[in-house]
Amino acid sequence: MNWINAFEILCYAITALLLWDIIRKKSRRELRLFLSAALAGFILELLAVRVTGIYHYSPDYYISIGFAPYQFPFFGGLMWGGLTVCALRIARKLGFGKLMTAFVTGWLIVSMDILLDVAAIRLSGGFWVWEGRDITLDVTHHMFMSVIWVNFLGYLFETPAVAYLTLRSWELKEESMTRKILMTIGIGLAGVAIVGAASGIALGLNALTDEWFACIAFILLWGFILVRLIMQVIRERGELTFKGKKDWVLLIFWAAMYGYCLAALFSLGILQAVPCYGVLAMILTAGTLLLGAAGEKESIS
Numbered sequence: 001m002n003w004i005n006a007f008e009i010l011c012y013a014i015t016a017l018l019l020w021d022i023i024r025k026k027s028r029r030e031l032r033l034f035l036s037a038a039l040a041g042f043i044l045e046l047l048a049v050r051v052t053g054i055y056h057y058s059p060d061y062y063i064s065i066g067f068a069p070y071q072f073p074f075f076g077g078l079m080w081g082g083l084t085v086c087a088l089r090i091a092r093k094l095g096f097g098k099l100m101t102a103f104v105t106g107w108l109i110v111s112m113d114i115l116l117d118v119a120a121i122r123l124s125g126g127f128w129v130w131e132g133r134d135i136t137l138d139v140t141h142h143m144f145m146s147v148i149w150v151n152f153l154g155y156l157f158e159t160p161a162v163a164y165l166t167l168r169s170w171e172l173k174e175e176s177m178t179r180k181i182l183m184t185i186g187i188g189l190a191g192v193a194i195v196g197a198a199s200g201i202a203l204g205l206n207a208l209t210d211e212w213f214a215c216i217a218f219i220l221l222w223g224f225i226l227v228r229l230i231m232q233v234i235r236e237r238g239e240l241t242f243k244g245k246k247d248w249v250l251l252i253f254w255a256a257m258y259g260y261c262l263a264a265l266f267s268l269g270i271l272q273a274v275p276c277y278g279v280l281a282m283i284l285t286a287g288t289l290l291l292g293a294a295g296e297k298e299s300i301s
Helices: 002-024 026-052 074-095 096-118 149-169 176-210 212-235 247-268 275-293
Strands: 055-057 128-130
Touching: 002 026, 002 074, 002 247, 026 055, 026 074, 026 149, 026 176, 026 212, 055 212, 074 149, 074 212, 074 247, 096 149, 096 212, 096 247, 096 275, 128 247, 149 212, 176 212, 247 275
Parallel strands: none
Antiparallel strands: 055 128
């Protein structure tokens, strides 16, 4: 089995585990969040490979949707939903307001993606291929180890948009099932619209600035959220505890994702070749798992 199919199976397994946990807890809110984010993920990926022409996916996945060369692995859309739910579970522990909670949700996902994407484009011929881009370990304003900066910046558009609209929807009075379904779909479509507009602006500014815009915008936004996250953890340290019941599904989900990333990066020799990147990988892994293991301030119902 190659790296691509191993990751595909892993993602189906942990997504199924998460959905079982959501159903077991009867967490209708999380289920709606999962569906909104997954809907946005499917639409955005299918539009991106068709419209942008900047990348295409490998044909080696077991299950893909769409027609070559515009196909997209089915599990990818599901993972947008799973990652959003698991990231929001962590972000909600920290006592932020809705907007900052949404940004931390996106930050957690893109921070893992900083590791995953670097490995993914190199494994088994590439999970996907960036058109006309060489694969190197260089970090420039064009690419981070051969991953374009707009790719990372997109996660700080899509996930916070869906998470914020979802958090707002949870404040509404009890609605009918029809209204809830329409709202779930609407949030997903709103996420697509926001990302489409933001990505279009980013790509346009990239063209005007020789791709400096996405690089600078991502670094500043990612760094700002990191500083706020650290400050909030310090501020809330008296309320965050490692005692009590753990969310084992959450921990398994993140441990599986980071474990795969670290194993792949080590196998590729990237952790050894770029020690500072290896240190960053370990810090992101440990930090995410520690936050995942911390006691929750409130439960999601």
